[in-house]
Amino acid sequence: MRNKPIANVNADLLKERKNCSFDIEELTNLIDGGKNQTARRREIENMLLKNMPFDIIPEECLSAKEKYENAVRKSVALNKIGVELVSQVTKAKELSDLTLTLRRVSDAYFREVTPFLLHLGMFIPTILGQCSDEQVAHWLPLAMQLKIIGTYAQTELGHGTFIRGLETTATYDERTEEFVLNSPTLSSSKWWAGGLGKTANHCIVVAQLYTKGECYGTHPFIVQIRDMDTHMPLKGLKVGEIGPRLGFQTADNGFLVFDNFRIPRDSLMMKHAKVLKDGTYVKIARHSKLTYGTMIFVRVLLVSEMAFNLSKAVTIAVRYSAVRRQSELKPNEPEPQVLDYLTQQHKLFISISTVYAFQFTSNWLMKTYHTVQANMKHGNTDALPELHALSSCLKAICTSDCSAAIEQCRFACGGHGYMISSNLPSLYAFTTATRTYEGDYTVLLLQTARFLVKTWEQVELGNAVTPMVAYLARHQNREAWDESPEGIIRAFEAIAAGVYQTESVRSVSFGQSDAIKDVMKQLSDLYLLYWSLERTGDLLTTLKSTLGSYDGRVYERLMEEALKSPLNQEPVNESFHNEPEPQVMDFVSQQHKLFIGIASYYSYSMTALWLWDILTKVTSELGVGKTDRLPESHGRAVFMSVFNSEMEKSVSSLSAPLQAVLRQLVELYLYYWTLEKRGDLLLVLQSTLGSYDGRVYERLMEEALKNPPNKEPVNESFHKYLKPFIQGKL
Numbered sequence: 161m162r163n164k165p166i167a168n169v170n171a172d173l174l175k176e177r178k179n180c181s182f183d184i185e186e187l188t189n190l191i192d193g194g195k196n197q198t199a200r201r202r203e204i205e206n207m208l209l210k211n212m213p214f215d216i217i218p219e220e221c222l223s224a225k226e227k228y229e230n231a232v233r234k235s236v237a238l239n240k241i242g243v244e245l246v247s248q249v250t251k252a253k254e255l256s257d258l259t260l261t262l263r264r265v266s267d268a269y270f271r272e273v274t275p276f277l278l279h280l281g282m283f284i285p286t287i288l289g290q291c292s293d294e295q296v297a298h299w300l301p302l303a304m305q306l307k308i309i310g311t312y313a314q315t316e317l318g319h320g321t322f323i324r325g326l327e328t329t330a331t332y333d334e335r336t337e338e339f340v341l342n343s344p345t346l347s348s349s350k351w352w353a354g355g356l357g358k359t360a361n362h363c364i365v366v367a368q369l370y371t372k373g374e375c376y377g378t379h380p381f382i383v384q385i386r387d388m389d390t391h392m393p394l395k396g397l398k399v400g401e402i403g404p405r406l407g408f409q410t411a412d413n414g415f416l417v418f419d420n421f422r423i424p425r426d427s428l429m430m431k432h433a434k435v436l437k438d439g440t441y442v443k444i445a446r447h448s449k450l451t452y453g454t455m456i457f458v459r460v461l462l463v464s465e466m467a468f469n470l471s472k473a474v475t476i477a478v479r480y481s482a483v484r485r486q487s488e489l490k491p492n493e494p495e496p497q498v499l500d501y502l503t504q505q506h507k508l509f510i511s512i513s514t515v516y517a518f519q520f521t522s523n524w525l526m527k528t529y530h531t532v533q534a535n536m537k538h539g540n541t542d543a544l545p546e547l548h549a550l551s552s553c554l555k556a557i558c559t560s561d562c563s564a565a566i567e568q569c570r571f572a573c574g575g576h577g578y579m580i581s582s583n584l585p586s587l588y589a590f591t592t593a594t595r596t597y598e599g600d601y602t603v604l605l606l607q608t609a610r611f612l613v614k615t616w617e618q619v620e621l622g623n624a625v626t627p628m629v630a631y632l633a634r635h636q637n638r639e640a641w642d643e644s645p646e647g648i649i650r651a652f653e654a655i656a657a658g659v660y661q662t663e664s665v666r667s668v669s670f671g672q673s674d675a676i677k678d679v680m681k682q683l684s685d686l687y688l689l690y691w692s693l694e695r696t697g698d699l700l701t702t703l704k705s706t707l708g709s710y711d712g713r714v715y716e717r718l719m720e721e722a723l724k725s726p727l728n729q730e731p732v733n734e735s736f737h738n739e740p741e742p743q744v745m746d747f748v749s750q751q752h753k754l755f756i757g758i759a760s761y762y763s764y765s766m767t768a769l770w771l772w773d774i775l776t777k778v779t780s781e782l783g784v785g786k787t788d789r790l791p792e793s794h795g796r797a798v799f800m801s802v803f804n805s806e807m808e809k810s811v812s813s814l815s816a817p818l819q820a821v822l823r824q825l826v827e828l829y830l831y832y833w834t835l836e837k838r839g840d841l842l843l844v845l846q847s848t849l850g851s852y853d854g855r856v857y858e859r860l861m862e863e864a865l866k867n868p869p870n871k872e873p874v875n876e877s878f879h880k881y882l883k884p885f886i887q888g889k890l
């Protein structure tokens with residue numbers, strides 16, 4: 161399909177393509193996983209192109225309701241073809257290749273995501289990972305053929321991260337051999353599940369299991385929530401759409417509230433635990449966290465998702481940069497392509513190398529995942545903690561880097577990059593959500609930190625550790641890791657870039673031509689070099705040590721640091737009297753994210769007043785500098801110094817406590833920006849989360865209930881598309 165010559169191609173793009181140093185088809189085969197896979201992908205793409213309905217009106221110009229209905233219309237057409245193709249597949253490998261191809265091609269039809277994303281991404285994987293063999297035999301065919309449409313409802317209004325804190329209860333009633341589901345509080349309302357608002361008729365519900373008066377912790381249940389014929393919510397349930405959000409607008413994310421809702425005993429997914437008819441609880445799992453398995457699987461998937469999304473963004477930005485010409489550098493000469501500016505290359509090329517870093521690492525991670533799964537089938541769960549740690553930090557870093565890189569791609573496209581039609585805003589909205597869902601960025605990094613600390617303890621005891629973390633042992637040797645720049649970079653490369661380097665070298669070591677090897681090597685080097693420069697600051701603070709100071713005042717410094725500890729500021733800690741659940745505001749990492757916003761607000765206000773008076777002078781000063789780093793630092797320095805001096809002038813008449821707070825803000829602003837480069841400012845609140853009275857959950861629910869999709873119990877697309885599709889009449 162791509163090989164057909166295309167008429168009217170922009171001359172600059174043609175020129176750039178002619179300059180390519182390698183055979184593009186060869187690289188395409190490498191990315192697809194071989195020639196045959198490329199051929200198969202193209203076959204499926206061609207078939208879909210012929211059969212899929214395209215949008216008549218651009219998706220972004222439709223109302224929220226129309227967007228959803230359009231997404232259902234397209235999803236049903238895609239699913240029809242998907243189900244047909246899946247039914248022809250006989251081998252597991254073919255099925256996973258097909259799923260990946262369908263996933264990739266489906267993006268050509270949706271600016272937003274399909275309401276079936278959770279059915280495919282979490283409902284089916286949870287059936288596979290959490291059901292007993294008999295349950296799989298019952299549910300899997302129904303789900304694969306889309307006779308039922310499911311989602312995954314774990315998160316509640318009050319808890320997402322802390323799964324053990326979920327409040328929904330499933331209490332076993334041995335008289336009727338049923339579980340009774342209840343949402344005892346407002347904060348226990350299920351919130352967020354994709355497809356739940358309007359589309360799904362089944363749902364995986366994670367709830368606290370009670371039997372014989374005992375709580376056994378959270379367990380997954382498979383629950384029918386809507387009538388299969390009328391699609392009306394079943395009695396005992398309140399279900400609806402949660403309201404507009406940054407992206408995921410066509411995913412109909414929903415809420416779900418249970419009121420004594422009864423489900424059969426075998427609704428409990430029984431691979432890892434079961435409840436017998438008489439209410440006896442039987443634990444089968446060899447590891448207590450196996451019920452968290454779907455999350456690990458999706459975290460692994462997300463690394464390749466990020467590679468794919470960033471590859472789209474950077475392709476858009478690089479092509480446009482080749483076409484876009486701007487600024488007359490020499491009189492009477494053509495304006496250069498913006499791609500030729502070094503600063504533009506600085507914005508874009510790291511994204512190209514990042515795509516490959518993510519894709520190679522993702523291939524390796526998926527293989528590792530399957531190996532660990534295979535071992536677990538034979539009862540060996542030894543590798544699970546490391547898989548959890550790896551998938552946690554890789555998911556956190558790749559989702560965060562990917563959304564930041566997509567923003568760079570948007571910046572690289574100037575004003576036109578802000579147009580929805582450029583697709584960059586939608587790509588950003590989709591990927592920035594991935595930093596939060598399936599485990600928040602900070603929370604997942606802390607999980608990996610926990611694993612590393614435990615491993616470090618093992619290293620100190622002289623015990624063997626796995627190859628992936630063996631560098632911890634090597635770095636106990638001061639010769640291997642000294643504080644010279646080379647030593648630090650060596651350590652950094654070993655930690656952060658090891659997988660990418662070895663995997664990219666391994667993947668291109670045979671079969672591939674020298675031209676491809678050269679390009680891959682360049683991309684690999686760029687990735688390593690870029691991050692060793694970007695994070696030099698982090699690396700240098702490794703020496704931020706009471707033990708390693710220049711003056712050798714080890715014991716004095718140890719005591720000084722100990723006395724600064726917040727725990728030492730009060731003689732008896734309040735946890736002696738009671739053990740409150742922490743507010744997320746109490747986490748230092750959360751304060752780190754928020755307090756700079758307050759300080760920045762004051763800094764900007766003060767600087768704005770000052771700037772107004774001396775606009776002309778400052779304008780000329782801000783103009784200096786040849787790279788974007790220098791003016792950025794200059795601008796930041798202006799903010800810092802004006803804030804510092806203007807604040808000093810205006811606080812003198814205020815009360816002492818207020819002066820102290822304002823001075824702390826100045827200090828925070830200055831200190832923060834020596835460590836960080838960016839911060840957020842929310843000037844106009846208009847927010848369900850930030851209301852003065854703190855009635856967060858009430859407001860979220862009030863807003864959701866105002867949501868137009870909730871004004872009708874069943875959306876008309878059910879009768880028009882979903883029902884005929886489920887009943888095989890479409």
Ligand SMILES: CC/C=C\C/C=C\C/C=C\C/C=C\C/C=C\C/C=C\C=C\C(=O)SCCNC(=O)CCNC(=O)[C@H](O)C(C)(C)COP(=O)(O)OP(=O)(O)OC[C@H]1O[C@@H](n2cnc3c(N)ncnc32)[C@H](O)[C@@H]1OP(=O)(O)O
Pocket residue numbers: 238259262263266274276277278280281282312314315320321322323324354449450452453455456458461462465544545548597598599600603607610611614
């Ligand atoms: C048409 C289209 C065609 C085709 C499409 C096909 C397919 C789709 C393909 C791609 C799509 C890809 C993705 C999209 C899919 C869905 C995404 C959309 C929506 C998102 C959904 C969600 O977000 S679902 C909800 C997810 N929720 C979370 O992730 C919650 C995060 N919280 C946690 O994970 C945990 O609770 C916690 C780890 C933070 C803490 O748990 P807790 O029980 O409190 O544990 P601790 O006490 O802290 O630790 C105890 C020990 O347990 C270890 N641990 C923790 N977690 C795990 C684990 N998962 N596995 C193993 N071990 C674990 C922990 O390390 C501790 O160990 P120690 O040894 O130190 O004690």
Ligand SMILES: Cc1cc2nc3c(=O)[nH]c(=O)nc-3n(C[C@H](O)[C@H](O)[C@H](O)COP(=O)(O)OP(=O)(O)OC[C@H]3O[C@@H](n4cnc5c(N)ncnc54)[C@H](O)[C@@H]3O)c2cc1C
Pocket residue numbers: 278312313314315318319320321322351352353354408413593596597598599600601602603606744747749750753
């Ligand atoms: C687009 C989208 C789709 C989603 N789809 C689904 C779905 O289909 N099904 C489903 O069940 N869920 C879904 N979710 C919910 C998602 O999984 C949660 O939002 C996510 O896990 C984060 O949890 P939270 O919202 O409770 O964040 P919180 O935990 O409340 O996080 C708030 C802040 O507190 C910090 N914090 C929390 N705990 C700690 C800690 N221990 N240490 C330090 N800092 C901490 C975090 O870093 C963060 O800065 C979706 C969310 C989004 C945005």
